[in-house]
Amino acid sequence: MPDYLDDLRLAHVLADAADAATMERFKALDLKVETKPDLTPVTEADRAAEELIRGALRRARPRDSVLGEEFGGEGAGPRRWIVDPIDGTKNYVRGVPVWATLIALVVRGESGEDEGVVGLVSAPALGRRWWASKGGGAWTGRSLSSATPIRVSGVSRLEDASFAYSSLSGWEEQGRLDGFLDLTRAVWRTRGYGDFWPYMMVAEGSVDICAEPELSLWDMAANWVIVEEAGGTFTSLEGERGPVGGNAAASNGLLHEELLAHLRAR
Template sequence: MAGYDDDLRLAHVLADAADATTMARFKALDLSVETKPDMTPVTEADKETEELIRTSLGRARPRDAVLGEEYGSAGAGPRRWIVDPIDGTKNYVRGVPVWATLIALTELGQDGLERPVVGLVSAPALNRRWWAALGGGAYSGRSLTSASRLEVSRVAEIADASFAYSSLTGWEERDRLDGLLQLSRDCWRTRAYGDFWPYMMVAEGAVDICAEPELSMWDMAAPAIVVQEAGGRFTGLDGRDGVHSGNAAASNGLLHHPLLGYLGD
């Protein structure tokens, strides 16, 4: 992990500032909420948090590019920071504590594909944080010096598996609802936790498989490397490793092929 120590420390500093900003407005009675062109909500906290992170990156990593959900892409080069200021904005707006700031650093490989090398997921309302760096393992805790290493489960049969998903609507739109329902019948347990949380629970070994039918790069970059560094697998529904398919399937690795058998393309 030595090659990314400074970047990981920076990600924690960015997350500390983001947590302070998001928590200050969480459950605020005068929270300003707008509707974006894609009909999803955005709050003043989303915008303020991304602006804060971008400003800090501009000072600390001026040569790196940045991609954020609210303000798009800036800069160019082989390294890019990818930011979702509040993953789970609908929860945030309603006072549900399941939301997080997602921060990732990606690098371009020799094949021209962008891959996450650092990822951090900070959920201050849950008092939880998860992170990983390429080759250094995945961890959860309050800080770099107070953390536990993450490891995926060893469940090897769908009948024994816990499956987490987001909602039914997206699967119906993809004509995959039948597969989702069959998987829910065949596995041991299903829960609709949604957003970042299922991926973190896969990394912790608390959940064995999860999937979502429609995602953006900023939704996936940080969770992907946390899952991978915990020993799991993160692909698109088409089976391609990485974060370029517009959707995701994550597992402990042992159950990945069966998972794609139910939900994959």
């Protein structure tokens, strides 16, 4: 198996630069906020962080392509970095500390299928960072040299499970609301943590299942690598492995089929 440690080290360097840029403008009274065509907010910090990451990648990995939320795709080739400079921009704008920079490296194999090989989620306002590389396990801590391994939970009964989600919006439009509500009644506990955080809690074992009905690739790629390397399962709501289908379901693996059975479109 290829060693992606150098790429993981680079992801940490990229995240350090992004954290500095985003924290400098977090809660700034003169923060500039605009509305994108899809009616979601974007700040000067989103764009500055992505520009920093792209610039560093051009220097360190000039042959790799990049896909980012704010500036789209750049380059071509079998190695692609996928970046969400601020996942949770609405929280960022309101001063809520639950937001993060998401960085992933996806490699296209000989079969033509993409494989996530590096994933990093950095939430500086929470003082937390999570990361993983293919075959290297999943970790949390402040740096590669100061880290703790993480693992999904062993909860095997839905009635004992904790279920996390972002919000109620989107479930009804996809014909999944009834199943979503049935699921909330079947589990032990529900909480709407939102954005990247539920996936990291699944990876850490503090939450057992989570799902979202509407997502983009940059919302999912880093989470996918970390959840799988922590021993969990990450699929679309229809059961396709990886960050595909425009939605996501993540679990400790033991509860995944029950999770999907509730949330498949009816």
